[in-house]
Amino acid sequence: MRGLGWLFFAFLLLYLILPMLAPVVYSFSRMWLDVLPQGFTLDWYARIARDPKYVEAGLLSLRIALMAVATNIVVGVPTAYAAYTWAGRAGEGLRRLLQVLPLLVPPLVVGLGFLLAFNRPPLSLSGTLWIVVLGHAALGFPFFFRTVYAGLAGLEVGLLMEAARASGAGLWARLRYVLVPNLVPAVLSGSLVAFAISMGEFEITSMVAGFGTITLPLLLFQSLREDFRAASAVAAVLLYVTLLALLGLTFLRRR
C-alpha cells in the first residue's frame, strides 16, 4: 500500500517535470525523431536571435511587461497600503473583491470587455500598445495587490507607521522614511508576479492586440504550426523567464 503510494507520487512528479523538460531538451537537440533526442545544437536559439521578427516580439513583450508592472506599482501600492491600514469592513471588502474578481472575470472576458469599451471615445485605445499594456495590468492587478498586501501584513507596517506618526512625522515623511524602505521587498515580489503573468500572457493579448503588436506568446502560437524548431527555442525562453521570476520570488521570501 505504501509502495503503491510512492509509485503514484513519483508518477505525479514525472507528470509535472517531463512537460517542462521537453521544450528545453528539444531546443538543444539537433534531431528528436526517436525516443531519445540526438546531437547538441544551439542553432534554434541562433535562428530566433537572428530573425528580427522574434527579436522584435521579444523586446515588445519586455516593454509591455515593464509598462504593465509600472502601472501596477503606481496604482497597486497605494491601494494595498490603504486597504491594509483601513482595517474595518471596507478594507476587508476590497480584499475579498480582489480575491473573487480574477475568478469571476477570466482573461477571456477582460479581453472582450476591453475590445467593447475602448474602441470608441472617450477612450479609444484599440490597435494601440496601451490596450495591451492596460489589459495585462488589469489581469495582474489582483495578484500584485495580494502579494503586496501579504508583505505589508507580515511586516507590521501599520505599527511602524503609527509609531512614526506619534513621533510627529507627517504623511510625506512617513511614506518616504518608513513605508517605502519597508515596502520594497513586497513590491518587488508583486512586480515579479505581474511581470511573469504579462510575459507569458496569450489570451487577452490575442483578443486586443492589433497587427502591429505581435508579442512573443502570439508568435509562439504561430510557430507551433509553422516552425516547430523556432517554437522550441521560444517556448524554452518563456520557461526561463518564468523560472527566473520564481527564483527571484524565492530569494525575496528567504530574506
Next chain:
Amino acid sequence: MRGERFLLLPGLLFLLLFFGYPLFSIAERSLAAPEGLTLARYAKALAAPAYLEAWRNSVVFATLSTLVAALGGLFLAYWTSKLPLRWKGFLMSLYAIPVSLSGLVVAFGFIVLLGRNGVLNQIFASLGWPRFDLYSWAGLFSVFPFYNIPLFALALMPLLESVGRSLMEAARASGATPFQAWVRVLLPALMPGILAGSSLVFAGMMGAFGTALALTGFAKNLLSLQIYSLVAESTFDLPLAAALSVVLMASTGVGLYLLALWERRYRR
C-alpha cells in the same frame, strides 16, 4: 489613519475603469438594439443547440477537471507534507512553475511528449499499445491537470501543514484505522482548503481557452472557445460574444456560490 484614505482612490479608479467599465460595456452591447433593448442574443445564447452543447461541455469539463485536481492535489499535498523540510521547500517551488507557466509552453511540452509522433507515443507503439490521441477530449484531460493539480496542492498546503499532521496522529493514536482517520477526521478539517482549491480550478477551467486552442483549435465545443471564435474568427459577432460571456460569468458565479455555501458549513 483617516487622512490616508485618499490613497484608495487610484485603485478604485483603476478597478472602475478597467473592470467596471468593460463589464458595463459587455452588458450594454449584449442588450443593445438599433431601437431600445433586445433579449434576442440571450435567447440565441440559451437556445441554439451549438451553444447549449458548448455550455454543457464547459460545465462538465470544469467539474470533472475540478474532481481530478482535487484527487490529485490532495494526494500530492499530503504526500509532500510528509517529506523532510528541505524536500518540501524544493517541491513547493517546483509546483509553482506549472501554475505560472504560459499555457502555450505547456501545449508545446505535451505535443513533444504525446503528439502524433510524441516520445511517449513511440514508447507505447514499441510496447504494442494503442496510440494516445492528444487532440481529443482525453488529450485535454491529460493536459489540464498539469496546472490544476499543483494549483490545488498549493492552495491546500498551508491548512494541511497547520492541522493535518497532528490531527492524523491524534486520530491514529485513539485507535482509528487509516481509512477512518482520513474520512472522519482529516477530510472534514481540510474541507475549507479543498473547497477553496476547487473554486480556483473550477473558475479557471470555465474561462480557459489558450491551451485548448493551441492543441485542438476550434474542434472541441467549449463555451470559452465559442466566445473567442466570435471575437477572433470570420464569424465575428461581438454582441453575441458579449451575451455568451454573461452566460459564462453567471455559470461560473453559480458554481462559486455553491462552493462558498458548502464551505460555510465547515467554518467555525
